[in-house]
Amino acid sequence: MLRLLATIKKEWLLLLRDRTGIILLFAMPLVLITVMAQIEDAPFRDYQEVKFDILTVDNDHGRLGRYIQEGLQSSGQFNIVDSVKGHPVTEQAAREMVNAGDYKICIIIPQGATGAIVSNANKIVNDISHRMGMSIALPVSARTDSLHVTVYFDPAAKKAFKSAIHQALDNFLTQVETDLLMDRIKQQLKRKDVPETDTMQIQLKAVGLKEQFAGESKQPDVISNSVQHNVPAWSIFAMFFIVIPIGGNMIREREDGSLLRMKLIPGSYLAILAGKMLFFVGVCVVQFYLMILVGIYLLPMMGLPKLVLGHSHVATLIVATCIGLAATAYGILVGTLFKTPNQALNFGAISIVILSAIGGIWIPLEIMPPTMQHIGHLSPLSWGLDAINNIYLRDMGVQHILTDVSKLVVCAVVMLCIAAGIEKRRIS
Amino acid sequence: MTSIAVQDLHKTYKGALEPSLRGLSFSFQKNAIVGLLGPNGAGKTTTISILCGLVKAGSGQVKIFDLPQDAAHREEIKRLVGIVPQQIALFPELTAIENLVYFGNLYGLKGKGLRSRIDEYLQVFGLEKNGNKEVHRFSGGMKRRTNIIAAILHQPQLLILDEPTAGVDVQSRSMILQFLREYNKQGVSIVYTSHLLEEAQTICSEVAIIDEGRLIVQGTPDALIAKHSNCGNLEDVFLHYTGHAVRD
Incomplete structure (x- = not known):
């Protein structure tokens, strides 16, 4: 116990003597988290929170044009722009501006579009009336070719963005067509036998959509914000960067001979190693909680959402400790494997960046290709992140993190065994 | 009784073209100051590493105070032996006292007993005013002296020093050699390697010259010098046995 405590001290x-090291261990990760949460805030916000300017050229001047413009405006996602510098936008000018990337989307509503929809509704009503034995003939246009609402996209627009716009416009068109049709039917029924006082409430949507959270106590939009992903993810990344000081520390001890002296002293070197590991695991845990505090207190001051924690603080502590254990063991392996601090520094840093990239730290694993998702699940960083997500997003407890925590512990043990094997081989 | 007895020691490092030790044998009497001398590549460091249990011998026998250097006795031997490595095996960012307290703790020493022992040795080595200074601020001589204190905190019966005076000034060297003489008088056996043969001639009661992994000659400095009429000092004897060719 004396050896262990002496080593921790x-x-x-x-x-304490290494002020640069302290800054690298504690201040840099805090800056990293703050910057990453800010940068990735926009991509993580859902479309309700992001507004785009949308050019509209309304050649119809009817209900359809009005409905589309009002619908887009009320969705909160778009600012409708129909004039630039005081002049109404023409189709040609709109195309050029979109192509130049000044605007992401332009919608051209063709002349006579509302008339075409009304004519179509009249035709349906006439057909129904005829089948019901009513002799009503609403005016129907003789035009047979169909009109199109044309959409121009910025060539750089993402596929998902285009799909969302297509879907929204489709909904508006359907809505206008349905409204006009219902309007015509109501008019015809009134003419037949319904008193003027009947308001004819027709509810088209008998069944709607309602989003609910699968867990017990969290709001569904907790999952999708930048802070909720970035704070735990980059905390794990920063914790694994402890590989650099540990690797450097071990190589320095080997180079300056202090490791040799420690091995010459009777007693197990394991106690010394355990002391070193306990200390660095402690540093990792402190790092983790400092970064969590940033998510709770600092980021909201910058206009970002507050980090929402789960209810199982014990589970969080276990996960943080096990991530620290895996990171420390990796540092010991790197420190044992490489002969110079330069080699350890380069390998350590690059390997952590790779493990974090494939482990879903930069972008969530769910949006990676299937093969990368399989590979990503082999990264210890992804195990840590999965465990934290289970606690923070799904509000789960200790029993639900055991699998990921076990993987981290087994990984740490394997890395330590490899390091011991290398060291033993070096002696023999 | 012997402090160290080595019998037919062989060692070839993995990937090495030549063996480092080729049947090395010698024995040193208890309470002596013995110089283990040899040119570069003679096998001195390998021999010391095997004596400490840091490197496994290919074959042969090693006994320290009649205890075989094997897994069963390794811990006991470590308690009996103090090693002063050639490197300054200290933490440069820690003060001398912090280093010594740490290594003392690793030996199982603690509290006032350890602290008074550290103070005593700091005084012996003239470092009492610099105990709270970080080691990286020390001169070469101060580092060497602290390096020796770290090896004797547990009061070993055998002290092995690998070039303890390399790169130190005359005053520090004199202090170190004086300490070794005094320490030896307290009953501690000392084995020391050095390329400074004049120093070895002054301090050693016996020397063993090894080369190419074998013992070349062993005896008191005076006897070895007297044996060769053309040799006026230990350096002449050394060159007589190991030649004038430069070793890398």
Whole structure:
């Protein structure tokens, strides 16, 4: 126990003397988290929160044009722009501006579009009336070719964005067509036998959509915000960067001979190693909670959402400790494997960046290709993130993190065994 | 009784073209100051590493105070032996006292007993005013002296020093050698390697010259010098046995 405690104290003193190291261990991750949460805020916000300017050229001047413009405007996603510098936008000018990337979308509503919809509704009503034995003939246009609402997209627009716009416009068209049809039917029924006082409430939507959260106590939009992903994800990333100081520390001890002296002293070197590991796991846990505090207190001051924690604080502590354990073991492996601090630094940094990229730290695994998702689940960083997500987003407890935590512990043990094997081989 | 007995020691490092030790044998009497001398690549460091249990011998026998250097006795031997490595095996960012307290703790020493022992040795080595200074601020001589203190905190019966005076000034060297003489008088056996043969001649009661992994000659400095009429000092004897060719 004396060896273990003495080693923890020694590492503590070494850390205190290394002011640059302290900044790298604690201040840099806080800056990283703040910057990443800010940068990735926009992509993580859903479409309700992002507004685009949308050019509209209304050649129809009828109900359809009005309905589309009002619908888009009321959705909150779009600012309708129908004139630039005081002049109404023409179709040609709109196309050029979209092509130049000044605007993402332009909608051209053709002349006579509302008339075409009314004519179509009249035709349907006439047909129904005829079948019902009523002799009503609403005016129907002789025109047979169909009109199109034309949409121009910025060539750089994403596929998902285009689909969303298509879907919204389709809904507006359907809505206008349905409204006009219902309007015509109501008029005809009134003419037949319904008193003027009857308001004819027709509810078209008998069954609607309602979104509810599968868990017990969280709001569904917790999942989709930048803070909720970035704070835990980059905290894990920063914790794994402890590989650099540990690797450097181990190589320095080997180079300056202090490791040699430790091995010459009777007693198990394992106790010394355990002391070193405990200290660095502690540093990782402190790092983690500091970054969580940033998510709770600092980021909301910058206009970002507040980090929502789960209710199982014990589970969070277990996960943070196990991530720290895996990170520390990786540092020991890197420190044992490489002969110079330069080699360890480069390999450590690059490997952590790769493991974090494939492990869903930069972007969630769910939006990666299936093969990358399979590979990503092999990264210890993804196990840590999955466990944290289970606690923070799904509000789960200790029993639901056991699988990921076990993987982290087994991974740490395997890395330590490999390091021990390398060291043993070096001696023999 | 012998402090160290080595019998037919062989060692070839993995990937090495030549063996480092080729049947090395010697024994040193208890309470002596013995110089283990040899040119570069003679096998001195390999021998010391095997004596400490840091490197496994290919074959042969090693005994420290009649205890075989094997897994069963390794811990006991570590308690009996103090090693001063050639490197300054200290944490440069820690003060001398912090280093010594840490290594003392690793030896199982603690509290006032450890602290008074550290203070005593700091005084012996003239470092009492610099105990709270970080080691990286020390001169080469101060580092060497602290390096020796770290090896004797547990009061070993055998002290092995690998070039303890390399790169130090005359005053520090004199202090170190004086300490070794005094320490030896307290009953501690000392084995030391050095390329400074004049120093070895002054301090050692016996020397063993090894080369190419074998013992070349062993005896008191005076006897070895007297044996060769053309040799006026230990350096002449050394060159007589190991040749004038430069070793890498």
